[in-house]
Amino acid sequence: MAANDSGLTSFVVVAADSGSLLGDCVDSVLAVADALELVLVDNASGDGSIERVLDAHAQDARLRLLRNPANLGFGPACNRGAAIARGDVLVFLNPDCIAPRDLAVRLRTTLASDPRLGVLGVQVTDPDGTPARGNRRREPTLRRALATLSGLARLESRWPALQGVEMPPAPEGDLETVEAVSGACLVLPRIAFERVGGFDEGYFLHAEDLDLCRRVRDAGFRVAIDARVRVAHAQGGSSRSRPLFVARHKHRGLWRYFTKFDPAARNPLLRVLVRVGIWAHFVLQVPLLALRGLRRAAR
Template structure:
């Protein structure tokens, strides 16, 4: 294991030096921030992979003893590299820091509360290699109860789709397709990859060349919506976003997000506004712009007391 205290410049250059890139190697980037035991389990599952991997854990200033535990448990594994940040710089920026140091020709961004099987990474590489224009590859993401998460396969979050999701109209999509929301209904399991607008950011595989071509994650997002933004820019660059239903990962959903729900919610709503500003044609209409801005932050304020109470309880626990 190699431990680095590195803070790369924003929008770091992702091309490694000649001779450093290793074909066939998948660089797995896991961003942690007081992610606890779930992150330890995630690291263990990645290191059990049967495919050639390196694992870069980019830690956003954890104070829960996570780094010491990783060094204790996996310190003898040279495939693990720990990149410590002096402060919490956000998810997308931390992913970029990991990618800037990665040596693989494939990049897998994995949430610290996700578990992969030993053949998962190799299978993702195999599928991506068989696709002519692969840009982003997503998989079937299951919650802790075995159900398919809503965000597993998604449409672009246009204003109309966001409203259908917010108002609960998406439940009538089977009868009236125009009422479809952002999240698509669960798909039947099949071997063929499916074209979609976006996949879950809990587990994203990209060929390194594609990640470089779009300059990585947009660092203006701190947390949430950066995955939607990345998928959109990958498609705009001429590559495909694909969903593979017969590969699964388990998303335990916990760690830092549960301990700081108000913090997470604020940045989620901030990310929504940035995405709308960048990509929705409705942003050009001044009235709609004001309505959307008001709606996003009113929604945040309505739920803020609940999230605040949960955060207080989590702190006491």
């Protein structure tokens, strides 16, 4: 790991053919009012987005580029970025997010309020300001996942046993302890990140944020969301350009999480049924996702 520079906030942004949104993200981070660095990790982009960013910020020493020879996946790329980052606070930010100018100051103020904080989430919003899904999440156990997929989770206010994975948008009040937060903007003190060994590199894309939150909690830290801090997210540029690729890895990630953490995975019959169910769900999505990809390619 790199030397720990107290007071420096390290933003880690992973790019993989992220398009024009990447430039907007980098512009916003470098405009943040605080001591910071931006580690841009490139997963073998070929769309020219990295070159455009370098041309625009060639004179800014706070921007550091790490090029990977291939697309290593999100978690592995984050780990490599964190390994050369110098700050004592790490902010993993999606390349289609826009950071507000006071982001670093507000995050550090919140972290300083509780030394037990291991993961801090924010109120991620759509570009129009509407709170996005997934800001406050519960662990995706089999029971909760079934309640969500079946629609029964809509009845959880009356029957708590039917609670699903998703929680309603966070009220903009005090810091709230939750089981997991959105991976679009994940904030960790370096000490917590190193304590758990960073992201599990067995995930390529999706569910690695849930895994990280779980292991941070298991290590005795607190996972919380500060909904007073808002970050706009364009919601999945990669998902729109490569929907089948992203969906396949999302289902792989869910399977890995299930086998690592859900007690139901110890039952051989349930294990088989869940595996079949996950991939049946993917297969059912294939025609629609393929059509979506063809429509985008035709534009």
